[in-house]
Amino acid sequence: MNEADRLAELFMRFPGIGPKQAKRFVYFLLRENSHYKDQLIKSLEELKHTGKQCTRCFRFYGDKYNTSNLLCDICSSSSRDKSLLMIVEKDIDIDAIEKTNSYNGLYCILGGLVPPLSDKPTDLIRIRELTALIHTSLTENTLQEIIFALPVTDYGDNTQEYIQKTIRQIVGIDKVKLSHLARGLSSGLEIEYVDKDTFKSALERRN
Amino acid sequence: MNEADRLAELFMRFPGIGPKQAKRFVYFLLRENSHYKDQLIKSLEELKHTGKQCTRCFRFYGDKYNTSNLLCDICSSSSRDKSLLMIVEKDIDIDAIEKTNSYNGLYCILGGLVPPLSDKPTDLIRIRELTALIHTSLTENTLQEIIFALPVTDYGDNTQEYIQKTIRQIVGIDKVKLSHLARGLSSGLEIEYVDKDTFKSALERRN
Amino acid sequence: MNEADRLAELFMRFPGIGPKQAKRFVYFLLRENSHYKDQLIKSLEELKHTGKQCTRCFRFYGDKYNTSNLLCDICSSSSRDKSLLMIVEKDIDIDAIEKTNSYNGLYCILGGLVPPLSDKPTDLIRIRELTALIHTSLTENTLQEIIFALPVTDYGDNTQEYIQKTIRQIVGIDKVKLSHLARGLSSGLEIEYVDKDTFKSALERRN
Amino acid sequence: MNEADRLAELFMRFPGIGPKQAKRFVYFLLRENSHYKDQLIKSLEELKHTGKQCTRCFRFYGDKYNTSNLLCDICSSSSRDKSLLMIVEKDIDIDAIEKTNSYNGLYCILGGLVPPLSDKPTDLIRIRELTALIHTSLTENTLQEIIFALPVTDYGDNTQEYIQKTIRQIVGIDKVKLSHLARGLSSGLEIEYVDKDTFKSALERRN
Numbered sequence: 001m002n003e004a005d006r007l008a009e010l011f012m013r014f015p016g017i018g019p020k021q022a023k024r025f026v027y028f029l030l031r032e033n034s035h036y037k038d039q040l041i042k043s044l045e046e047l048k049h050t051g052k053q054c055t056r057c058f059r060f061y062g063d064k065y066n067t068s069n070l071l072c073d074i075c076s077s078s079s080r081d082k083s084l085l086m087i088v089e090k091d092i093d094i095d096a097i098e099k100t101n102s103y104n105g106l107y108c109i110l111g112g113l114v115p116p117l118s119d120k121p122t123d124l125i126r127i128r129e130l131t132a133l134i135h136t137s138l139t140e141n142t143l144q145e146i147i148f149a150l151p152v153t154d155y156g157d158n159t160q161e162y163i164q165k166t167i168r169q170i171v172g173i174d175k176v177k178l179s180h181l182a183r184g185l186s187s188g189l190e191i192e193y194v195d196k197d198t199f200k201s202a203l204e205r206r207n
Numbered sequence: 208m209n210e211a212d213r214l215a216e217l218f219m220r221f222p223g224i225g226p227k228q229a230k231r232f233v234y235f236l237l238r239e240n241s242h243y244k245d246q247l248i249k250s251l252e253e254l255k256h257t258g259k260q261c262t263r264c265f266r267f268y269g270d271k272y273n274t275s276n277l278l279c280d281i282c283s284s285s286s287r288d289k290s291l292l293m294i295v296e297k298d299i300d301i302d303a304i305e306k307t308n309s310y311n312g313l314y315c316i317l318g319g320l321v322p323p324l325s326d327k328p329t330d331l332i333r334i335r336e337l338t339a340l341i342h343t344s345l346t347e348n349t350l351q352e353i354i355f356a357l358p359v360t361d362y363g364d365n366t367q368e369y370i371q372k373t374i375r376q377i378v379g380i381d382k383v384k385l386s387h388l389a390r391g392l393s394s395g396l397e398i399e400y401v402d403k404d405t406f407k408s409a410l411e412r413r414n
Numbered sequence: 415m416n417e418a419d420r421l422a423e424l425f426m427r428f429p430g431i432g433p434k435q436a437k438r439f440v441y442f443l444l445r446e447n448s449h450y451k452d453q454l455i456k457s458l459e460e461l462k463h464t465g466k467q468c469t470r471c472f473r474f475y476g477d478k479y480n481t482s483n484l485l486c487d488i489c490s491s492s493s494r495d496k497s498l499l500m501i502v503e504k505d506i507d508i509d510a511i512e513k514t515n516s517y518n519g520l521y522c523i524l525g526g527l528v529p530p531l532s533d534k535p536t537d538l539i540r541i542r543e544l545t546a547l548i549h550t551s552l553t554e555n556t557l558q559e560i561i562f563a564l565p566v567t568d569y570g571d572n573t574q575e576y577i578q579k580t581i582r583q584i585v586g587i588d589k590v591k592l593s594h595l596a597r598g599l600s601s602g603l604e605i606e607y608v609d610k611d612t613f614k615s616a617l618e619r620r621n
Numbered sequence: 622m623n624e625a626d627r628l629a630e631l632f633m634r635f636p637g638i639g640p641k642q643a644k645r646f647v648y649f650l651l652r653e654n655s656h657y658k659d660q661l662i663k664s665l666e667e668l669k670h671t672g673k674q675c676t677r678c679f680r681f682y683g684d685k686y687n688t689s690n691l692l693c694d695i696c697s698s699s700s701r702d703k704s705l706l707m708i709v710e711k712d713i714d715i716d717a718i719e720k721t722n723s724y725n726g727l728y729c730i731l732g733g734l735v736p737p738l739s740d741k742p743t744d745l746i747r748i749r750e751l752t753a754l755i756h757t758s759l760t761e762n763t764l765q766e767i768i769f770a771l772p773v774t775d776y777g778d779n780t781q782e783y784i785q786k787t788i789r790q791i792v793g794i795d796k797v798k799l800s801h802l803a804r805g806l807s808s809g810l811e812i813e814y815v816d817k818d819t820f821k822s823a824l825e826r827r828n
Contacts, residue, residue: 002694003671003683007664013657015645020606020713024636027712029665030672030681036634037669041662043628044650048658050624051651060651062624073623091648092641093398100403102410147413151397182412184391186405190358191300192434195394196307202388203309205412206354209487210464210476214457220450222438227506227813231429234505236458237465237474243427244462248455250421251443255451257417258444267444269417280416298441299434399641507812514817516824561827565811596826598805600819604772605714609808610721616802617723619826620768 004030056133058109058126060091074107081105083144085137087130087163089113089151097149105147108133113155114162121162130163131170138171148180211237263340265316265333267298281305281314288312290351292344294337294370296320296358304356312354315340320362321369328369337370338377345378355387418444470547472523472540474505488512488521495519497558499551501544501577503527503565511563519561522547527569528576535576544577545584552585562594625651677754679730679747681712695719695728702726704765706758708751708784710734710772718770726768729754734776735783742783751784752791759792769801 004026011022029037050063054072061072074080074094084105088094094107110125118124137143146167150156164178183201185194194202211233218229236244257270261279268279281287281301291312295301301314317332325331344350353374357363371385390408392401401409418440425436443451464477468486475486488494488508498519502508508521524539532538551557560581564570578592597615599608608616625647632643650658671684675693682693695701695715705726709715715728731746739745758764767788771777785799804822806815815823 003664003667004681005683007661007668007683010657010661010664013649013653015649016642021637023713023716026668027681028634028636029668030674030683032634034669036631037665040628040631041665041669043624043631044658044662044665046624047628047647047650048655048662053651060625060648062626062628062651088398090399092644095644096399096401097406100401100406102403102407147410149398152392152394153397179413181406181409182389182391182414184389184393184408184412185359186391186393186396187359187402189393190360191295191356192297192303194303194307196309198393199304199307199388200309201391203354205389205391205414206386207389207412210457210460211474212476214454214461214476217450217454217457220442220446222442223435228430230506230509233461234474235427235429236461237467237476239427241462243424244458247421247424248458248462250417250424251451251455251458253417254421254440254443255448255455260444267418267441269419269421269444299437302437502812504813510813510815511820514815514820516817516821561824563812566806566808567811593827595820595823596803596805596828598803598807598822598826599773600805600807600810601773601816603807604774605709605770606711606717608717608721610723612807613718613721613802614723615805617768619803619805619828620800621803621826 057107058111058129059094059107079104082137082140082142084147085134085143085145086147086149088149089156089159093149110150110159110163113150114159115155116158118158125159125163127163127166131166134167134171134176138175143176145177145179148178150180152183264314265318265336266301266314286311289344289347289349291354292341292350292352293354293356295356296363296366300356317357317366317370320357321366322362323365325365332366332370334370334373338373341374341378341383345382350383352384352386355385357387359390471521472525472543473508473521493518496551496554496556498561499548499557499559500561500563502563503570503573507563524564524573524577527564528573529569530572532572539573539577541577541580545580548581548585548590552589557590559591559593562592564594566597678728679732679750680715680728700725703758703761703763705768706755706764706766707768707770709770710777710780714770731771731780731784734771735780736776737779739779746780746784748784748787752787755788755792755797759796764797766798766800769799771801773804 008022011025055070056075059072081104112124114121148160215229218232259270262277263282266279288311319331321328355367422436425439469484470489473486495518526538528535562574629643632646676691677696680693702725733745735742769781
């Protein structure tokens with residue numbers, strides 16, 4: 001196997017990349033100038049050395065100066081609102097939310113969802129880590145509200161329900177408010193395609 | 208041109224039907240038994256005779272007994288809540304909403320939308336008919352709230368704004384409440400694909 | 415159930431039409447003028463009376479003048495080349511081929527395909543009707559070549575093989591030639607997406 | 622800009638990769654173990670050093686042992702049939718053809734296509750390189766046939782016509798045969814979707 005094939009095989013492990021696309025990447029790199037390839041190699045080297053997972057919210061992030069810091073830039077920022085904790089499924093959800101410039105609190109990444117009727121939910125999401133984080137936040141007397149930002153699907157709803165029950169066992173309603181992003185009409189939706197749940201929520205909460 | 212081709216040409220005027228699909232309809236009908244074709248012809252005949260447009264909400268409907276009634280079954284029903292008027296773009300939106308079994312008020316169909324910067328909005332939607340309907344309802348002392356259920360697009364937003372202004376010129380805020388279906392996360396939405404407007408609405412209105 | 419719903423139900427039996435599309439057809443018809451609806455009804459009536467299946471090639475066709483003719487316009491035409499018989503799967507294949515203006519022989523419609531390992535092929539395609547047609551044509555001393563125009567799929571290939579075997583049992587190689595449309599690169603094909611069978615055929619038969 | 626964002630920007634230059642997919646690659650790499658990242662970096666380094674373009678057919682390839690060889694493995698192989706030269710548009714076409722195991726001749730990559738009515742075709746494809754290659758091959762007395770394997774589109778047909786004219790100016794019909802992959806039904810094609818050119822070719826060349 002030559003170098004081009006070996007590289008194509010490595011690219012095939014990238015998410016969503018099949019053999020044809022992997023080959024296209026290799027041909028692209030063969031055609032590109034040396035400078036671009038040097039940049040890519042350097043960037044990968046640095047990611048290898050500085051790539052870290054935040055011990056608080058579990059985001060993956062690149063620690064530019066390779067500090068001894070254990071927290072990501074969001075968790076360690078003094079300008080974020082520590083009274084809000086938003087629960088999301090995965091890293092890329094945070095990217096989407098940050099891009100809206102509409103939320104200034106903290107996050108916790110579950111790393112998965114709990115399907116309905118799942119018998120071992122603790123293996124599927126970071127529930128222990130989340131409860132530990134809530135305990136710490138309560139001790140620090142900062143946390144006031146936990147906001148669920150999970151997908152609007154059976155998996156998302158079931159995960160939310162499971163976590164809400166678990167949280168309620170460790171912290172009283174008066175201590176921390178539990179909320180979730182409102183359901184309603186998303187941008188682009190045509191009324192003719194509205195489903196029952198979405199319409200009901202949108203009608204009840206009309207404004 | 209033979210009969211099959213003539214029928215295919217007529218089917219090509221059906222919404223969303225191209226020449227290939229029109230031919231498939233004809234072949235389907237050629238293969239079908241006489242009974243089905245008789246039913247179809249009879250049903251079309253009756254639609255021709257009983258098909259009416261409601262003079263109040265502008266819905267098209269089939270008046271089964273070919274009565275002298277001028278109102279559709281929703282507008283003439285005594286069990287619908289006459290204090291609520293929902294403004295929609297087109298007939299099929301009402302079908303979708305009625306299927307949710309979540310709304311029991313009346314409707315008015317605009318028959319179109321007003322694009323941004325349109326200079327003749329009165330030609331595009333039934334604004335005169337709508338204001339007349341509101342006047343009548345006010346005289347009857349029944350109307351309390353007008354709910355906008357328009358698509359969540361630039362066209363929908365612009366139409367809503369235009370109608371709200373027009374309504375406010377003829378009826379005071381204390382007389383009739385104006386509201387619209389709430390924006391938020393629709394069923395099936397993954398957080399990673401959320402847009403700014405949807406996220407902001409969903410966060411502000413979290414519950 | 416009102417007339418509009420009944421008609422929507424009838425439209426839902428049309429090929430490829432779901433409940434939403436069926437409703438759109440009904441709303442379209444409700445909005446259309448009487449003249450169009452009259453034309454549609456008249457055309458359906460005539461199709462009902464004049465719709466026939468050719469007893470030779472099994473095409474469905476509209477017999478405009480409702481004659482006592484049993485053959486379709488292709489089979490009864492004196493200008494078609496009776497030495498060629500093309501075997502196709504379904505009616506709409508003939509439409510596509512006739513539109514190319516490149517073939518002037520006769521057809522026979524199988525009405526289906528034989529899946530590999532099928533144990534009752536005689537129930538799936540008009541094999542008895544086809545062999546009868548070949549017998550008649552041989553008696554008339556006209557048929558010289560049978561051309562297979564079946565889809566380039568496992569089903570198509572298996573059907574062709576099965577029919578070839580059956581035909582060879584009733585008529586010698588010297589009497590009737592058996593051929594099939596050549597394999598090769600179809601219009602629009604990019605070489606990067608070529609499959610092995612297509613490339614091999616296209617290379618062997620390069621010109 | 623942190624390291625993760627910088628890497629995402631570099632990935633966005635990969636063919637067909639948008640900002641979202643680029644981010645997914647970075648998150649994937651952050652999650653992957655060190656060993657995989659090391660392999661990827663090493664493979665990129667080697668590609669940088671061993672990536673070459675064949676001076677004969679213009680393929681990009683990885684020269685594993687970084688030899689002083691100027692020809693790719695196909696052009697320098699003694700087992701390939703030097704009497705056949707296949708003209709393709711791009712690198713990935715060769716991959717697809719080699720995978721069919723049906724062709725054992727040599728290649729020449731044009732690096733592009735000539736649109737109809739183009740006034741500077743020499744800037745768009747390697748026509749000078751191709752004629753030089755043909756001259757050399759004729760001197761070596763090996764070349765017997767040039768096979769066009771270009772996309773079955775207007776661009777492909779126009780390119781083939783342009784090159785054929787150019788070749789005929791430098792080499793007689795008796796010296797080198799010019800051919801192209803046969804047109805016909807590609808795998809998977811349903812007769813109902815056949816176009817005129819494809820059907821005509823398939824009918825003429827039926828077998």
